[in-house]
Amino acid sequence: DQQVKQNSPSLSVQEGRISILNCDYTNSMFDYFLWYKKYPAEGPTFLISISSIKDKNEDGRFTVFLNKSAKHLSLHIVPSQPGDSAVYFCAASAPNTGNQFYFGTGTSLTVIP
Amino acid sequence: KAGVTQTPRYLIKTRGQQVTLSCSPISGHRSVSWYQQTPGQGLQFLFEYFSETQRNKGNFPGRFSGRQFSNSRSEMNVSTLELGDSALYLCASSLTGTGSGYTFGSGTRLTVV
Numbered sequence: 001d002q003q004v005k006q007n008s009p010s011l012s013v014q015e016g017r018i019s020i021l022n023c024d025y026t027n028s029m030f031d032y033f034l035w036y037k038k039y040p041a042e043g044p045t046f047l048i049s050i051s052s053i054k055d056k057n058e059d060g061r062f063t064v065f066l067n068k069s070a071k072h073l074s075l076h077i078v079p080s081q082p083g084d085s086a087v088y089f090c091a092a093s094a095p096n097t098g099n100q101f102y103f104g105t106g107t108s109l110t111v112i113p
Numbered sequence: 114k115a116g117v118t119q120t121p122r123y124l125i126k127t128r129g130q131q132v133t134l135s136c137s138p139i140s141g142h143r144s145v146s147w148y149q150q151t152p153g154q155g156l157q158f159l160f161e162y163f164s165e166t167q168r169n170k171g172n173f174p175g176r177f178s179g180r181q182f183s184n185s186r187s188e189m190n191v192s193t194l195e196l197g198d199s200a201l202y203l204c205a206s207s208l209t210g211t212g213s214g215y216t217f218g219s220g221t222r223l224t225v226v
Contacts, residue, residue, distance in 0.1 A: 043217025098169035099146050103156035
């Protein structure tokens with residue numbers, strides 16, 4: 001049962017515009033969320049995280065928004081750059097589950113120059 | 114500093130065989146987690162080791178096992194391979210045991226024929 005879902009397998013955006021990647025989850029116990037970025041033939045790299053006590057976290061061009069009531073989070077990239085083209089995974093964890101994270105299936109972002 | 118090293122990078126095995134994958138974490142990292150990545154399921158948590166002890170385990174059959182050595186290197190073993198075990202196996206090491214501290218290796222691509 002997929003507890004974290006990324007319903008858009010792919011997204012294309014013009015360079016300079018905003019990219020919005022979405023993620024939904026079903027487990028209301030999740031309290032910590034992360035986004036990872038993955039290039040082909042490489043492992044995922046950590047991008048940004050957010051705790052459930054916040055509804056927004058910003059790091060440079062990347063902002064993550066959390067809507068707990070809707071069990072939804074989104075990653076905004078502004079402005080989008082060609083180097084942002086990659087697969088993006090969202091992940092979530094619940095308290096007292098150690099280092100176990102539930103990942104979505106990923107969204108492949110293509111930024112068109 | 115050296116990253117997370119996974120060996121081998123590619124592996125082809127026959128149904129019924131067993132396989133051992135290796136992961137060398139970043140020096141000083143004591144937590145090692147294993148994930149299976151398949152196209153339809155995203156990254157699925159297998160298990161986590163910390164200081165030679167399995168600290169957490171995902172929902173995989175007993176054919177999947179692992180261990181961690183005193184130098185924090187970890188191995189993952191899959192016995193009686195099935196076609197459905199074909200996947201990218203990713204190892205992630207962490208100093209603090211939190212997902213934001215994960216550093217992933219590039220993975221081992223296992224193909225079962």
